[in-house]
Amino acid sequence: MTQQDPSTLPTHPDPGQDPGATAEPSPARAVRLRVPAPLCLVGLFLVVYLIAVCTPFGQRAENALLSGYDAKPAWIYDWSGAVYGSSAMPPLEQTAMPTLLVGIAVIAAVTLVRRCWWQGCAATGIVVVTLGSKELTRMILPRPDLVDAHVSLIEPSFPSGHVAIPAGLALGATLIASPRIRPYATAAGMLWLAVTAGAVQATYHHRPSDVLGSTLLACACYSLATRLLPTADAPGAMRHPRVLPAVALALSAAGALLAGARDDSVTQSLVFAAAAFLCAVLFWFTTARGPAHTTRRTRPKH
Numbered sequence: 001m002t003q004q005d006p007s008t009l010p011t012h013p014d015p016g017q018d019p020g021a022t023a024e025p026s027p028a029r030a031v032r033l034r035v036p037a038p039l040c041l042v043g044l045f046l047v048v049y050l051i052a053v054c055t056p057f058g059q060r061a062e063n064a065l066l067s068g069y070d071a072k073p074a075w076i077y078d079w080s081g082a083v084y085g086s087s088a089m090p091p092l093e094q095t096a097m098p099t100l101l102v103g104i105a106v107i108a109a110v111t112l113v114r115r116c117w118w119q120g121c122a123a124t125g126i127v128v129v130t131l132g133s134k135e136l137t138r139m140i141l142p143r144p145d146l147v148d149a150h151v152s153l154i155e156p157s158f159p160s161g162h163v164a165i166p167a168g169l170a171l172g173a174t175l176i177a178s179p180r181i182r183p184y185a186t187a188a189g190m191l192w193l194a195v196t197a198g199a200v201q202a203t204y205h206h207r208p209s210d211v212l213g214s215t216l217l218a219c220a221c222y223s224l225a226t227r228l229l230p231t232a233d234a235p236g237a238m239r240h241p242r243v244l245p246a247v248a249l250a251l252s253a254a255g256a257l258l259a260g261a262r263d264d265s266v267t268q269s270l271v272f273a274a275a276a277f278l279c280a281v282l283f284w285f286t287t288a289r290g291p292a293h294t295t296r297r298t299r300p301k302h
Contacts, residue, residue: 052209123172130168159213167218198259208275
Protein backbone atom coordinates (compact mmCIF):
# COMPACT_ATOMS: atom_id res chain seq x y z
CA MET A 1 0.00 0.00 0.00
CA THR A 2 1.48 3.34 -1.07
CA GLN A 3 1.57 6.36 1.15
CA GLN A 4 0.42 9.77 -0.04
CA ASP A 5 1.83 13.13 0.85
CA PRO A 6 -0.69 14.82 3.14
CA SER A 7 -0.10 18.15 1.33
CA THR A 8 -1.47 16.64 -1.90
CA LEU A 9 -4.66 15.29 -0.38
CA PRO A 10 -7.82 17.23 -1.21
CA THR A 11 -9.23 19.33 1.56
CA HIS A 12 -12.81 18.81 2.65
CA PRO A 13 -15.14 21.79 2.93
CA ASP A 14 -16.87 22.52 6.16
CA PRO A 15 -20.36 21.04 6.55
CA GLY A 16 -22.97 23.46 5.29
CA GLN A 17 -20.52 25.43 3.12
CA ASP A 18 -21.39 25.79 -0.55
CA PRO A 19 -18.72 23.79 -2.41
CA GLY A 20 -19.06 26.05 -5.45
CA ALA A 21 -18.30 29.22 -3.56
CA THR A 22 -14.94 30.83 -2.96
CA ALA A 23 -13.85 31.92 0.46
CA GLU A 24 -15.31 35.25 1.40
CA PRO A 25 -13.70 37.45 4.02
CA SER A 26 -15.63 38.29 7.13
CA PRO A 27 -17.48 41.63 7.28
CA ALA A 28 -14.95 42.94 9.79
CA ARG A 29 -12.05 42.17 7.44
CA ALA A 30 -13.93 43.67 4.51
CA VAL A 31 -14.31 46.92 6.43
CA ARG A 32 -10.63 46.91 7.31
CA LEU A 33 -9.75 46.56 3.64
CA ARG A 34 -11.99 49.41 2.52
CA VAL A 35 -11.45 52.25 4.98
CA PRO A 36 -7.82 52.46 6.18
CA ALA A 37 -6.36 54.77 3.52
CA PRO A 38 -8.94 57.58 3.79
CA LEU A 39 -8.96 57.38 7.57
CA CYS A 40 -5.17 57.41 7.76
CA LEU A 41 -4.98 60.47 5.52
CA VAL A 42 -7.62 62.31 7.55
CA GLY A 43 -5.79 61.29 10.72
CA LEU A 44 -2.53 62.71 9.34
CA PHE A 45 -4.39 65.90 8.43
CA LEU A 46 -5.53 66.28 12.04
CA VAL A 47 -2.05 65.46 13.36
CA VAL A 48 -0.50 68.19 11.18
CA TYR A 49 -3.11 70.66 12.38
CA LEU A 50 -2.71 69.81 16.06
CA ILE A 51 1.09 69.95 16.01
CA ALA A 52 1.64 72.94 13.72
CA VAL A 53 -1.33 75.11 14.68
CA CYS A 54 -2.37 74.12 18.20
CA THR A 55 1.00 74.01 19.96
CA PRO A 56 3.34 76.89 20.87
CA PHE A 57 6.26 74.93 19.45
CA GLY A 58 4.56 74.48 16.07
CA GLN A 59 3.47 78.10 15.86
CA ARG A 60 6.92 79.44 16.74
CA ALA A 61 8.61 77.15 14.24
CA GLU A 62 6.34 78.12 11.34
CA ASN A 63 6.16 81.82 12.24
CA ALA A 64 9.96 81.92 12.19
CA LEU A 65 9.82 80.86 8.55
CA LEU A 66 7.74 83.96 7.73
CA SER A 67 9.97 86.42 9.53
CA GLY A 68 10.90 88.45 6.46
CA TYR A 69 7.44 89.76 5.45
CA ASP A 70 8.82 90.38 1.95
CA ALA A 71 8.08 88.17 -1.06
CA LYS A 72 10.58 89.76 -3.43
CA PRO A 73 13.58 87.54 -2.53
CA ALA A 74 11.61 84.49 -3.70
CA TRP A 75 12.96 83.19 -7.00
CA ILE A 76 9.45 82.67 -8.33
CA TYR A 77 8.31 86.16 -7.34
CA ASP A 78 8.06 87.36 -10.96
CA TRP A 79 5.61 84.51 -11.69
CA SER A 80 3.54 84.96 -8.53
CA GLY A 81 1.28 87.69 -9.93
CA ALA A 82 2.46 90.22 -7.37
CA VAL A 83 4.44 92.21 -9.94
CA TYR A 84 2.37 94.93 -11.58
CA GLY A 85 1.27 93.96 -15.09
CA SER A 86 2.67 90.42 -14.84
CA SER A 87 0.86 87.14 -15.39
CA ALA A 88 0.58 84.79 -12.45
CA MET A 89 1.38 81.11 -12.73
CA PRO A 90 -1.87 79.11 -12.41
CA PRO A 91 -3.42 78.93 -9.88
CA LEU A 92 -1.79 81.88 -8.08
CA GLU A 93 -3.47 85.25 -7.46
CA GLN A 94 -6.19 86.11 -10.03
CA THR A 95 -5.70 82.89 -12.03
CA ALA A 96 -7.13 80.68 -9.27
CA MET A 97 -10.79 80.75 -10.33
CA PRO A 98 -10.11 80.53 -14.11
CA THR A 99 -7.80 77.57 -13.45
CA LEU A 100 -10.51 75.82 -11.44
CA LEU A 101 -13.20 76.40 -14.07
CA VAL A 102 -10.97 75.31 -16.97
CA GLY A 103 -9.90 72.21 -15.05
CA ILE A 104 -13.49 71.15 -14.35
CA ALA A 105 -14.36 71.77 -18.02
CA VAL A 106 -11.45 69.54 -19.12
CA ILE A 107 -12.59 66.77 -16.77
CA ALA A 108 -16.11 67.02 -18.20
CA ALA A 109 -14.80 66.94 -21.79
CA VAL A 110 -12.63 63.87 -21.16
CA THR A 111 -15.59 62.18 -19.47
CA LEU A 112 -17.76 62.75 -22.55
CA VAL A 113 -15.09 61.57 -24.97
CA ARG A 114 -14.18 58.42 -23.03
CA ARG A 115 -17.77 57.83 -21.81
CA CYS A 116 -16.42 57.07 -18.37
CA TRP A 117 -19.41 58.38 -16.47
CA TRP A 118 -18.62 56.95 -13.07
CA GLN A 119 -15.00 58.09 -13.17
CA GLY A 120 -16.04 61.54 -14.40
CA CYS A 121 -18.52 61.98 -11.56
CA ALA A 122 -15.91 60.78 -9.07
CA ALA A 123 -13.25 63.13 -10.50
CA THR A 124 -15.59 66.11 -10.28
CA GLY A 125 -16.50 65.05 -6.76
CA ILE A 126 -12.82 64.98 -5.77
CA VAL A 127 -12.40 68.59 -6.87
CA VAL A 128 -15.63 69.83 -5.28
CA VAL A 129 -15.20 67.95 -2.00
CA THR A 130 -11.54 68.95 -1.69
CA LEU A 131 -12.34 72.65 -2.05
CA GLY A 132 -15.48 72.36 0.06
CA SER A 133 -13.68 70.56 2.88
CA LYS A 134 -10.89 73.13 2.69
CA GLU A 135 -13.38 75.94 3.26
CA LEU A 136 -15.18 74.01 6.00
CA THR A 137 -12.05 73.09 7.92
CA ARG A 138 -10.72 76.63 7.70
CA MET A 139 -13.95 77.87 9.29
CA ILE A 140 -14.22 75.28 12.06
CA LEU A 141 -10.53 74.77 12.90
CA PRO A 142 -9.34 77.87 14.77
CA ARG A 143 -5.82 79.25 14.87
CA PRO A 144 -5.30 80.24 18.51
CA ASP A 145 -2.68 82.86 19.27
CA LEU A 146 -0.40 80.93 21.60
CA VAL A 147 2.84 82.91 21.14
CA ASP A 148 1.69 86.55 20.92
CA ALA A 149 2.42 86.63 17.20
CA HIS A 150 2.16 89.66 14.93
CA VAL A 151 -1.36 90.43 13.76
CA SER A 152 -0.45 89.37 10.21
CA LEU A 153 0.44 85.88 11.46
CA ILE A 154 -2.73 85.00 13.35
CA GLU A 155 -5.14 84.88 10.41
CA PRO A 156 -6.39 81.35 9.61
CA SER A 157 -4.47 79.93 6.66
CA PHE A 158 -4.78 76.17 7.24
CA PRO A 159 -5.27 74.50 4.78
CA SER A 160 -4.15 76.27 1.61
CA GLY A 161 -6.71 77.04 -1.07
CA HIS A 162 -4.05 77.67 -3.71
CA VAL A 163 -2.68 74.15 -3.22
CA ALA A 164 -6.12 72.56 -2.99
CA ILE A 165 -6.86 73.55 -6.61
CA PRO A 166 -3.93 71.77 -8.33
CA ALA A 167 -4.16 68.84 -5.91
CA GLY A 168 -7.88 68.27 -6.58
CA LEU A 169 -7.68 68.88 -10.33
CA ALA A 170 -4.58 66.72 -10.82
CA LEU A 171 -6.07 63.83 -8.85
CA GLY A 172 -9.31 64.14 -10.79
CA ALA A 173 -7.41 64.10 -14.08
CA THR A 174 -5.49 61.04 -12.97
CA LEU A 175 -8.73 59.23 -12.23
CA ILE A 176 -10.32 59.81 -15.65
CA ALA A 177 -7.17 59.32 -17.73
CA SER A 178 -6.83 56.13 -19.74
CA PRO A 179 -4.52 53.47 -18.28
CA ARG A 180 -1.86 54.30 -20.87
CA ILE A 181 -1.93 58.04 -20.12
CA ARG A 182 -2.50 57.82 -16.35
CA PRO A 183 1.19 57.48 -15.31
CA TYR A 184 2.15 60.59 -17.29
CA ALA A 185 -0.85 62.54 -15.99
CA THR A 186 0.25 61.60 -12.48
CA ALA A 187 3.81 62.78 -13.13
CA ALA A 188 2.56 66.11 -14.51
CA GLY A 189 0.21 66.54 -11.56
CA MET A 190 3.05 65.87 -9.11
CA LEU A 191 5.20 68.56 -10.74
CA TRP A 192 2.38 71.11 -10.79
CA LEU A 193 1.55 70.44 -7.16
CA ALA A 194 5.18 70.66 -6.04
CA VAL A 195 5.78 73.96 -7.84
CA THR A 196 2.57 75.50 -6.50
CA ALA A 197 3.26 74.35 -2.95
CA GLY A 198 6.80 75.73 -3.09
CA ALA A 199 5.69 79.04 -4.59
CA VAL A 200 3.00 79.87 -2.03
CA GLN A 201 5.49 79.22 0.77
CA ALA A 202 8.38 81.16 -0.73
CA THR A 203 6.12 84.20 -1.32
CA TYR A 204 4.90 84.01 2.31
CA HIS A 205 1.30 83.26 1.42
CA HIS A 206 1.23 79.95 3.30
CA ARG A 207 3.11 77.84 5.82
CA PRO A 208 4.38 74.28 5.29
CA SER A 209 1.48 72.87 7.33
CA ASP A 210 -1.00 74.68 5.05
CA VAL A 211 0.24 73.00 1.88
CA LEU A 212 0.51 69.59 3.53
CA GLY A 213 -3.03 69.93 4.91
CA SER A 214 -4.56 70.63 1.50
CA THR A 215 -2.66 67.77 -0.11
CA LEU A 216 -3.80 65.34 2.59
CA LEU A 217 -7.42 66.44 2.13
CA ALA A 218 -7.24 65.95 -1.65
CA CYS A 219 -5.56 62.54 -1.30
CA ALA A 220 -8.21 61.45 1.22
CA CYS A 221 -10.97 62.47 -1.22
CA TYR A 222 -9.27 60.55 -4.05
CA SER A 223 -8.79 57.44 -1.92
CA LEU A 224 -12.42 57.51 -0.80
CA ALA A 225 -13.71 58.09 -4.35
CA THR A 226 -11.81 55.11 -5.75
CA ARG A 227 -13.28 52.87 -3.07
CA LEU A 228 -16.81 54.02 -3.77
CA LEU A 229 -16.50 53.37 -7.51
CA PRO A 230 -17.89 50.10 -8.90
CA THR A 231 -15.22 47.43 -9.17
CA ALA A 232 -15.19 47.52 -12.97
CA ASP A 233 -14.66 51.30 -13.02
CA ALA A 234 -12.15 51.65 -10.19
CA PRO A 235 -8.53 52.20 -11.28
CA GLY A 236 -6.23 49.26 -10.71
CA ALA A 237 -2.61 49.30 -9.70
CA MET A 238 -0.87 51.77 -12.00
CA ARG A 239 1.62 50.30 -14.48
CA HIS A 240 4.28 52.65 -15.68
CA PRO A 241 7.69 52.56 -17.39
CA ARG A 242 10.42 51.59 -14.97
CA VAL A 243 12.21 54.93 -15.09
CA LEU A 244 9.07 57.07 -14.79
CA PRO A 245 8.81 57.08 -10.97
CA ALA A 246 12.43 58.19 -10.62
CA VAL A 247 12.04 60.84 -13.31
CA ALA A 248 8.75 62.11 -11.85
CA LEU A 249 10.17 62.34 -8.34
CA ALA A 250 13.35 64.02 -9.59
CA LEU A 251 11.38 66.62 -11.57
CA SER A 252 9.12 67.24 -8.58
CA ALA A 253 12.12 67.71 -6.31
CA ALA A 254 13.70 70.14 -8.76
CA GLY A 255 10.43 72.05 -9.18
CA ALA A 256 9.92 72.22 -5.41
CA LEU A 257 13.46 73.48 -4.88
CA LEU A 258 13.24 76.18 -7.56
CA ALA A 259 9.76 77.34 -6.56
CA GLY A 260 10.54 77.35 -2.84
CA ALA A 261 13.96 79.01 -3.09
CA ARG A 262 14.71 82.45 -1.64
CA ASP A 263 17.78 84.66 -1.89
CA ASP A 264 17.80 85.65 1.78
CA SER A 265 17.65 82.28 3.56
CA VAL A 266 18.96 78.84 2.74
CA THR A 267 17.10 77.33 5.69
CA GLN A 268 13.75 78.68 4.56
CA SER A 269 14.39 77.52 1.01
CA LEU A 270 15.17 73.97 2.11
CA VAL A 271 12.16 73.76 4.44
CA PHE A 272 9.78 75.10 1.81
CA ALA A 273 11.20 72.76 -0.83
CA ALA A 274 10.98 69.76 1.52
CA ALA A 275 7.31 70.46 2.32
CA ALA A 276 6.48 70.92 -1.36
CA PHE A 277 8.27 67.71 -2.33
CA LEU A 278 6.46 65.82 0.43
CA CYS A 279 3.19 66.96 -1.15
CA ALA A 280 4.30 65.39 -4.44
CA VAL A 281 5.29 62.17 -2.68
CA LEU A 282 1.88 61.93 -1.00
CA PHE A 283 0.27 62.45 -4.41
CA TRP A 284 2.34 59.68 -5.97
CA PHE A 285 1.73 57.06 -3.31
CA THR A 286 -2.00 57.83 -3.23
CA THR A 287 -2.37 57.20 -6.95
CA ALA A 288 0.24 54.46 -7.38
CA ARG A 289 -1.96 51.61 -6.15
CA GLY A 290 -5.54 50.77 -6.91
CA PRO A 291 -8.13 50.29 -4.17
CA ALA A 292 -8.38 46.94 -2.44
CA HIS A 293 -11.65 45.24 -3.28
CA THR A 294 -12.99 42.34 -1.33
CA THR A 295 -13.35 38.89 -2.83
CA ARG A 296 -16.87 38.14 -3.92
CA ARG A 297 -18.73 34.84 -3.73
CA THR A 298 -18.77 33.16 -7.12
CA ARG A 299 -20.23 29.96 -8.50
CA PRO A 300 -18.71 27.87 -11.25
CA LYS A 301 -20.56 27.63 -14.51
CA HIS A 302 -21.80 24.14 -15.44
